Amino acid sequence: MAGETDCSMLETTQKIREKFSSLLSEVKSSADLDALRIEFLGKKGQIAALMTNLKDVAADRKKEAGRIINEAKQFIEEKLREKNDELIALEEKRQIDAAEVYDDTLPVDPGLGSYHPITLIQREVEEIFSSMGFYVEDYSEIVDDYHCFEALNIPKHHPARDMQDTYYLDNGQLLKTHTSAAQNYIMRKYGAPVRAVFPGRCFRNESTDACHENTFFQLEGIMIDRDISISNLIYFMKTMLSEVFKQDITVRLRPGFFPFVEPGFELDIKCTICGGVGCPSCKNSGWLELCPCGMIHPNVLRAGGIDPEEYTGFAFGLGLTRLAMMKYGIKDIRVLNSGNLRALSQFIDG
Numbered sequence: 015m016a017g018e019t020d021c022s023m024l025e026t027t028q029k030i031r032e033k034f035s036s037l038l039s040e041v042k043s044s045a046d047l048d049a050l051r052i053e054f055l056g057k058k059g060q061i062a063a064l065m066t067n068l069k070d071v072a073a074d075r076k077k078e079a080g081r082i083i084n085e086a087k088q089f090i091e092e093k094l095r096e097k098n099d100e101l102i103a104l105e106e107k108r109q110i111d112a113a114e115v116y117d118d119t120l121p122v123d124p125g126l127g128s129y130h131p132i133t134l135i136q137r138e139v140e141e142i143f144s145s146m147g148f149y150v151e152d153y154s155e156i157v158d159d160y161h162c163f164e165a166l167n168i169p170k171h172h173p174a175r176d177m178q179d180t181y182y183l184d185n186g187q188l189l190k191t192h193t194s195a196a197q198n199y200i201m202r203k204y205g206a207p208v209r210a211v212f213p214g215r216c217f218r219n220e221s222t223d224a225c226h227e228n229t230f231f232q233l234e235g236i237m238i239d240r241d242i243s244i245s246n247l248i249y250f251m252k253t254m255l256s257e258v259f260k261q262d263i264t265v266r267l268r269p270g271f272f273p274f275v276e277p278g279f280e281l282d283i284k285c286t287i288c289g290g291v292g293c294p295s296c297k298n299s300g301w302l303e304l305c306p307c308g309m310i311h312p313n314v315l316r317a318g319g320i321d322p323e324e325y326t327g328f329a330f331g332l333g334l335t336r337l338a339m340m341k342y343g344i345k346d347i348r349v350l351n352s353g354n355l356r357a358l359s360q361f362i363d364g
């Protein structure tokens with residue numbers, strides 16, 4: 015009897031696996047996939063039912079039967095995961111095909127110049143910040159170690175430097191890895207109170223792919239005054255992003271570590287494509303990581319000649335390149351440095 019139960023358990027499990035595989039091959043959408051997940055792995059699903067039946071199996075066979083069921087469960091989980099990845103990739107492809115934000119094959123009118131998408135977004139963000147009383151400042155692309163790291167509370171041999179390898183000149187200067195390198199200069203130039211944004215080209219020793227480039231743009235901002243708090247930071251970021259995306263933007267802060275701010279955050283915006291429900295663009299999380307930021311570290315204020323007992327401030331480092339890609343639907347970062355006029359000349363109106 016025990017042997018029979020055991021044997022039928024094996025058969026039943028096998029049948030469940032087969033049924034699952036056949037249903038899986040018909041899945042066309044995440045909704046189908048979810049339904050399948052619930053049918054097989056849900057609380058009242060087929061695997062759960064097998065587990066319940068386990069109590070009828072003879073004691074000396076329980077272990078083996080349990081193993082068979084577990085294997086089936088793992089098999090189903092694995093296949094569901096694979097299918098999910100497949101559906102996400104398909105959806106991404108479908109979106110890229112459907113988006114046609116720019117057409118690589120359009121003929122170019124050689125007489126007509128146009129602004130680069132980064133220039134367009136940079137000007138737009140600069141205008142928004144100047145309307146809120148921020149100076150717009152420029153800073154060199156070649157900087158020294160002090161401005162790029164030391165003045166930002168990143169001493170020599172600090173592990174944070176590992177993330178920012180760059181190109182060094184023979185005289186010890188380097189191509190700046192982030193626009194934060196200008197913070198000290200701005201503080202020294204204006205003292206406190208000050209509000210300023212400073213865009214710039216940044217460089218990192220990175221291999222390139224669709225999401226990474228060795229040359230990209232950021233726009234940094236600082237605001238220093240008496241009693242500046244995180245609320246000020248949230249207000250300015252929300253206002254700026256709502257203007258850029260021409261819709262009310264919801265933001266959230268997550269803790270993030272950067273030696274030059276304390277506390278430091280990652281600012282996310284609710285996905286503008288799916289409204290937070292989850293889609294391939296936001297990797298189904300409903301949120302897009304956009305802008306690291308935080309309250310300026312007292313050591314950084316001190317290095318800039320500002321008394322941290324009297325003044326506080328926030329800083330943010332907006333990824334302009336990323337913002338341009340999001341706003342204009344550019345899927346491959348390499349297009350931006352490509353000089354491909356067919357792609358780049360299509361953003362005349364922003």
Ligand code: DAH
Pocket residue numbers: 191192193194234235272274275278306307308309329330331332
């Ligand atoms: N400079 C940082 C980077 O490129 C980004 C950053 C983080 C800038 C936090 C900030 C900040 O101003 O507060 O990785």
